[in-house]
Amino acid sequence: MTELTAQPGGPQPDAAPAVAAAPGGLAAESGTEPLLRTEGLTKHFKIGNALSQRTLHAVDEVNLQVGERQIVALAGESGSGKSTIARLLARIYQPTAGEIYFEGRRLSAIRSRADRLRYSGLVPMVFQDPFASINPVFRVSHGVMRGLKLHRPELSREQRYSEAQRMFEVVGLTPAVDVLQRYPHELSGGQRQRVGFAQALVMRPKLILADEPVSMLDVSIRIGLLNLMVQLRDAESVSILYITHDLASARYVADRLIIMYAAMIAESGPVEEVLANPKHPYTQLLLSAVPDPRAPLGVSAETDRGEPPKVIDPAPGCRFRQRCPLAIEVCHSVTPQLQAIGTGHEVACHVAQSGAEVKAF
Amino acid sequence: MSSGAAEPVPAMADTAAGVRRGRFRRRLEAVPGLQATTGATYQPEHPDAILDVRDLSVEYLLDSGTVVAVDRVSFALMPGEFVAIVGESGCGKSTLLFAIAQLLSPPAEIIGGSVTFAGRNMVELTDSALNAIRWKDLSVVMQSAMNALNPVKSIGAQFKDVMRAHGVTARQEIASRSAEVLRMVGIDPIHLDSYPHQLSGGMRQRSMIAMALLFTPELVIMDEPTSALDVVAQRSLMVQIAELKERFGFAVIFVTHDMSLVSHFSDRLMVMYAGQVAELGPTRQLFDSPAHPYTVGLMDAFPSIRGPRRPLSGIPGSPPDLARPPQGCRFAPRCPKVMDRCQADPPGLYQVDGIDVRCFLYEGAVGADRWSKP
DSSP states (O other): OOSOOOOOOSOOTTOOSOOOOSSOOSSOOOTTSOSEEEEEEEEEEEESOSSSOEEEEEEEEEOOEEOTTOEEEEEOOTTSSHHHHHHHHTTSSOOSEEEEEETTEEGGGOOSHHHHHHHHHHSOEEOSOTTTSSOTTSOHHHHHHHHHHHHOTTSOHHHHHHHHHHHHHHTTOOSHHHHHTSOGGGSOHHHHHHHHHHHHHTTOOSEEEEESTTTTSOHHHHHHHHHHHHHHHHHHOOEEEEEESOHHHHHHHOSEEEEEETTEEEEEEEHHHHHHSOOSHHHHHHHHHSOOTTSOSOOOSOOOOOOOOOOBSOOSSOTTGGGOTTOOGGGGTSOOOOEEEETTEEEOOHHHHTTOOOOOO | OOSOSSSOOOOOOHHHHHHHHHHHHHHHHHSTTTTOOTTOOOOOOOTTOSEEEEEEEEEEEETTEEEEEEEEEEEEEOTTOEEEEEOOTTSSHHHHHHHHTTOOOTTEEEEEEEEEETTEEGGGOOHHHHHHHBTTTEEEEOSOHHHHSOTTSOHHHHHHHHHHHTTOOOHHHHHHHHHHHHHHTTOOGGGGGOOGGGSOHHHHHHHHHHHHTSSOOSEEEEESTTTTSOHHHHHHHHHHHHHHHHHHOOEEEEEESOHHHHTTTOSEEEEEETTEEEEEEEHHHHHHSOOSHHHHHHHTTSOOSSSOOOOOOOOOSOOOOTTSOOSSOTTGGGOTTOOHHHHHSOOOOEEETTEEEOSGGGTTOTTOOOOOOO
16 A cells, blocks of 8 residues: 555465455454445336336345455346446445445445545456457556556556566466567457456455356356466455356355345355255255256256246335245235344245245255 | 248259359369368268268358368267257357358358258258248257347247248238247247347247247257356256157257256267367267367366365366467367377377267277276
């Protein structure tokens, strides 16, 4: 933040864990406060014309937490509000209601440009499409150097360049000197996505918002980037919010898993716990639909054919009830709230909360 | 549209075919040695195959030179069989599909080989002869139904177009058949009056499949029909395709980049790499004991939702530039089992245990020791 950063000498292979000397926070707060948390985060969009004003509920009453050095996977079908959450956290959208706390400070309290810049440097975003998110007319060094100039103005030109080089090596773009001089079209999709991560990393972030970072990549390339995310968490002490619709990759990288359905959190918890012991019928449906060549052959023809719900002016009640084989009376009138049913394992389902066995799919 | 609705299309006019054939020959002569099959061992001609692709090669003529996107691909498809083609983007799988369906447009051109569908070589057919086959005996379901469907016409109107193009003009018949196929894919016929934007992604993709089934085709070609859907919709569409295939007995060629998706549905699996067949064999066998190092790498690139969590490595490097393919084996630069001769000579397709493998590890070794995963 202040002095010229002594080069930490590249990523140590067996980086010492829990280097707490990360850039100092705005406020030194109690140790229990997670890195980021939201309270009742809500985003509604107005749609329709003056005659038929309707409201699309993109995100409703979401409470989530991301801890230090933690990868949290946010999974759900398209339209469930995952990307909207990322945009709210990146301050691209203003929330309709609710609050985001970063290191214990309310985001809505940010007023000055310096604070705003600092926040976007600490919480950068990596986009889904590596072909559209890098400016094609500049060398790939351009984006990295600009980020450095804006967010770390204390560095000299040479220091910026060596910092960019270091980051390119961290994300596996070697030889960095050579790759920095290339244009985006000279790189493969996987390499471009690594450039995206390097651009985020030079700002010394605490939390990277990765919106489906691997879904456009080929399977043989994908795993390399997932490994990179794990490496960044372990060696660079970054937290990552990994937005995906692929549960298998979420399991591969994440510590915690949040399942979204129709703008609300259906279930959340430690990734192994949620996947091994899913409590929400929708989580069970999702899990049963994941293609798995290692699973025994034999396809149940009894597959859900339901359509994703409309979240335009939703009525109260569980939003999954039309597709849920276990729906009971109360599901039609009362929206279930997220409640803990185990250590760190929360579910929003009336049936599961009543303690009954949930076996929907 | 005089060709009867029930009869097969008459043989194409000789003159028109001659023109096409002439152009075709010229291209062949321009590329000497392309017909040679480099020691490949293929199954004998299948007289009862519905589709027989033989040494099919497709080239893109670009300013910067030529790119052979599909390089001497051969396979046969039995009636009612489900063959999946998997590979990375740019491996030529979609080009191969388009070549089979004769949908290539410049700068892509078929430069060799044949596509025999129901006894006729599609490569030499005239456009009008192809028109009579399309939708009727062979239909194609495109990757993005949003782009394949006409946004300003209702679903029903688009169904009507297809049927009228094939000589079905009775309004009653069109209406009843359209409703019937929509019901087959699980959509309420009320949506015949709907426009594509009023349907969800899964419904659009299903209505494309319904359109493909308006006549009872013998072959349905699908190009990543599920890639725009999320897992739940994807699963239900796959199950539906399998059910319809059971019921009507059509053959399916299914292109995808996600091999786990087809693991439970396809009879045979073709793995393509850099324009060539890397491995072709029964799906189960390929999953249980993949032979080609590339297939092994692909299998190892999928994290699993079950079993122990273990670190995966994927495949290092990236696919070759097809404008300048490696001299020897095209997978050699990324291969963990690379040998000296892989750098110099291109391997042929060798047969091991009923699987075709393009890898020197299996050369001349019938029933040789399987290279197993570490």
